[in-house]
Amino acid sequence: xxxxxxxxxxxxFISYKGEAGIPKEAESLRIHIDRRNQTVVLxxxxxxxxxxxxxLKTVSKSDEGDFTYLRINFQVPGSLAGKKEDAPFEDPDATxxxxxxxxxxxxxxxxxxxxxxxxxxxxxxxxxxxxxxxAD
Amino acid sequence: xxxxFEGIYHGLGTDVGELRLATIGLGWKSVTTGxxxxxxxxxxxxVQWLRVARNFQLRIILKDNRRRxxxxxxxxxDHEKISHVVKQHYNVILETKDVSLKGWNWGALDVxxxxxxxxxxxxxxxxxxxxxxxxxxxxxxxxxxxxxAALEKKNPSTxxxxxxxxxxxxxxxxxxx
Numbered sequence: 269x270x271x272x273x274x275x276x277x278x279x280x281f282i283s284y285k286g287e288a289g290i291p292k293e294a295e296s297l298r299i300h301i302d303r304r305n306q307t308v309v310l311x312x313x314x315x316x317x318x319x320x321x322x323x324l325k326t327v328s329k330s331d332e333g334d335f336t337y338l339r340i341n342f343q344v345p346g347s348l349a350g351k352k353e354d355a356p357f358e359d360p361d362a363t364x365x366x367x368x369x370x371x372x373x374x375x376x377x378x379x380x381x382x383x384x385x386x387x388x389x390x391x392x393x394x395x396x397x398x399x400x401x402x403a404d
Numbered sequence: 405x406x407x408x409f410e411g412i413y414h415g416l417g418t419d420v421g422e423l424r425l426a427t428i429g430l431g432w433k434s435v436t437t438g439x440x441x442x443x444x445x446x447x448x449x450x451v452q453w454l455r456v457a458r459n460f461q462l463r464i465i466l467k468d469n470r471r472r473x474x475x476x477x478x479x480x481x482d483h484e485k486i487s488h489v490v491k492q493h494y495n496v497i498l499e500t501k502d503v504s505l506k507g508w509n510w511g512a513l514d515v516x517x518x519x520x521x522x523x524x525x526x527x528x529x530x531x532x533x534x535x536x537x538x539x540x541x542x543x544x545x546x547x548x549x550x551x552x553a554a555l556e557k558k559n560p561s562t563x564x565x566x567x568x569x570x571x572x573x574x575x576x577x578x579x580x581x
Contacts, residue, residue: 297458
């Protein structure tokens with residue numbers, strides 16, 4: 269129906285409009301949560317690679333021996349098939365990054381990052397929910 | 405005439421150093437360990453400028469087998485000076501490589517020389533040297549997972565990064581869909 273389709277249009281989002289937007293903390297080559305821009309900045313081979321909260325699906329942490337692993341899962345086509353909250357995609361045929369895993373010996377830091385990312389996602393979901401209620 | 409820049413990193417190293425550009429070539433020297441890297445002017449094929457995590461990178465692509473040396477830590481306003489110096493000393497144009505900062509997780513994978521690049525809206529989001537991929541697996545029909553070698557393996561002269569409390573976050577795996 270019309271109402272359903274209207275809610276499923278892909279809405280454009282962007283982390284940074286220009287390179288000047290990259291937070292200073294990215295210089296440390298460590299994962300940084302940029303709440304103001306709703307973005308997780310990942311260090312990948314010297315690049316600061318932003319991922320907007322809208323691309324995030326879940327995050328999890330696990331401990332194995334001396335290392336702690338942080339796994340960040342992203343929204344990809346097919347993963348929410350048929351569900352009401354099905355996220356629309358700008359280009360479902362593109363190549364998608366499904367997840368990134370990082371490891372560290374600093375379990376405390378990764379525990380903290382895990383919580384921060386979950387909080388970021390929760391806040392975004394809440395805002396989305398509020399918007400939907402306003403629209404109804 | 406020599407032009408000097410301070411607060412510059414070589415490759416992914418964490419040592420801060422000075423980079424000097426002279427007619428005969430360029431040289432970087434760590435201010436902490438004194439270790440040095442030099443490139444002869446005659447070995448330079450072309451040079452690029454791009455935004456990375458540690459501000460801007462000067463990338464020197466060498467004639468020999470597309471090998472390269474990278475230097476991070478330049479400021480935006482260094483562009484003009486470097487552009488001028490490389491033209492004058494090495495007769496090359498400083499190319500700007502556009503980087504995507506959109507925050508999207510979709511785009512295209514492309515093998516570019518000895519790198520695997522992920523492009524978002526035709527701009528580079530990141531590159532990983534193919535030599536750093538230590539393992540790859542096909543998962544199901546539409547997925548591939550890549551594992552990356554930990555950095556410290558390539559750099560035996562420094563204490564194992566994984567044992568340090570301030571270790572950089574290491575990228576371990578990347579699933580592509």
